[in-house]
Amino acid sequence: MPGNRRAKIVATVGPASRSPAMLRRLLSAGVDTFRLNFSHGSHDDHRQAFEAIRALEAEFGQPIGILQDLQGPKIRLGQLPGGPREVQVGETLTLTLGPGEIPLPHPEIFAAVRPGHQLLIDDGRIRLEAVAHDAETITARVVAGGRLLDRKGVNLPDTVVDLPALTEKDRADLQFGLSLGVDWVALSFVQRPEDLVEAKALIQDRAGLVAKIEKPSALDSLQQIVFEADAVMIARGDLGVEIPPEDVPGRQKEIIRLCRQLDRPVIVATQMLESMITTPTPTRAEASDVATAIYDGADAVMLSAETASGQFPAEAVAMMDRIIHRTEAHPFYAASLEATAPQADTANRAIAAAAVDLAGAIEAPAIVAFSSTGASGRRIASHRAPRPTVLLTADPAVARRMALVWGIRSLVEDEVTDHDTVPIMAEEAVLRLGIGDDRHSIVVVCGFPFGVPGTTNSIRVTPLAAARKEPA
Structure with missing residues (x-):
């Protein structure tokens, strides 16, 4: 940690950063833990990155964390039979379990959705409201229209869907990651404390378990989830779609405070320096966002596409490092941490x-x-x-x-x-x-x-x- 920086930096490995040379640059710029995102890339891609990171660890004589992020039960549309289409406000659409107007190949949704529930497509760009449903169809009214595309993600903020916490792909990926020797495993779309049970049984203390908070239902059982997990990630991408954006900052502070009370490391993630995917400097709002997470007391802040596929991966890490240093040196920093200090109750x-x-x-x-x-x-x-x-x-x-x-x-x-x-x-x-x-x-x-x-x-x-x- 150059200059005794306290908060840690997590950087996602991807096509822009997978080479040993770039991984070295990222480590030198300030990365503490590397994230392998199993929503993308092959096992061979991740193995090569893992081996390159461990080689750097041996060379630098510095422990480096490796976090495996499982894809989880991501809900997506199927392939639209007529190709992409424009949908208009007030229009009525039919989502179908099998072939039909808008395929949605997830039977669990048809069992759980109710009239009045929202269906948010493509990170909320298109918003639907369920009007009626049966075992194989959902009739929905368009609340916010746009261009509907194949395979776009679907969020259901009002619906607790009985999906398995680990898919077959996740189980295979988990066994592969554990065979490599990853240090942390992040479980996506946690809805309830019970979702952590199977993953913990498979991991058997070979890695720490990170619960990703990105569902409204997880917020309802937050204390139990944090207690069961070894660490927490505030995954603001899906969370910011499923709860109102104006609620995200307050929820972030609540989660960080609870994690400190229960001695659990907490990561703040998603869109922290988003503009640095294509530009060499962040917006002032993004710099403030990183600083706010540090003032809140987060253990770590994370870069996603900025380092995985962006044009300026090393610059993004260096910028995050500078923001953290300046924030931790500010006179208000110690007071902000003191205000949320945990109780010494044991x-x-x-x-x-x-x-x-x-x-x-x-x-x-x-x-x-x-x-x-x-x-x-x-x-x-x-x-x-x-x-x-x-x-x-x-x-x-x-x-x-x-x-x-x-x-x-x-x-x-x-x-x-x-x-x-x-x-x-x-x-x-x-x-x-x-x-x-x-x-x-x-x-x-x-x-x-x-x-x-x-x-x-x-x-x-x-x-x-x-x-x-x-x-x-």
Whole structure:
């Protein structure tokens, strides 16, 4: 994280960024985690990108996160028998399960839709209202017209559709991603907490599970979904279609605050620097949008088409990096984070809060946390410490997952085995990262007995100079 940037950058890999040379440029520009979007590209494409990223990780000696984003049960129209057509406001259309005027090959929709429900086509550009339905047809009135095209996406903000959380394609993609060794798996179109169950059973702790919030029904069960997930993505593309656009900013703040309360990393995604797909600079509104996510306390902000297919992928990452730096340096930033600080309502969270407060009181250059699972790092990150947090773990997979977590700089170290090793390893890590010098003391958080998850129970202040002394 150049310049001790705290918020992380996620960049999507695609045709514009898949080459090893461009991936290197993106990493140098500031990417912390790369996203492989399984809605596009072949398994071979994703394998090549994965291998190139891991080669860069070995070269730079820096843990890099890789996030697999599953396509999910995306609802789309079928092929229009007469080709593209213009539909007018007030016109009546018939959507059919089989061949017909407008094919919609999703029987679950015909079972769930009701008169008065909205059907939004092509990201809401065309809006329909259901008038009547049976098992194989939906009669709908056009509320907003336009050019209707084959295979366009359909959003149903008023309808809870009984679709499987994982399609057959998703299951095959998931097994492939896990065989590669992805660090995170993002589940699309989550509607209810139960949607996470099958994915968690298949993953079996081999990766972290990210719940994508993009359905109104997910907002109704938000706390349970966040609790079940390992991380959350605010996917504002579909969410912004299915709820009024004016509601999106407030919902974004609610989700980020809840994720901080539950120690879950949260990503803000979609259209953050959209104009940089075709231009080398963003709009002022886009710069403000990225900054707002940082002020809100997001762990990470994400680039989609900007890096996957845009003309200026490296420039988009560099711009996002600069916006984050400027925002985090602003006098209002610390106050905005303090206003949404989580409660220290458990012993583990109280220790994390105490470590942050102690580091501030003694002006420690860093907090060092020893963790076998990364949980200590996530709890400290939730309190948004103004000092860097260095997480030491013996598990490379944990170190890579931390590349998504606010303010964490992770290093892979041998497992701690005794008390005397703790200050020495902490000092070596801090000095290796160029944080602090002999005039400083650091705050160290760890647990006893060593290597047992959930036993973080110790805070100590270690002078850097004293830590060099040989143990007695």
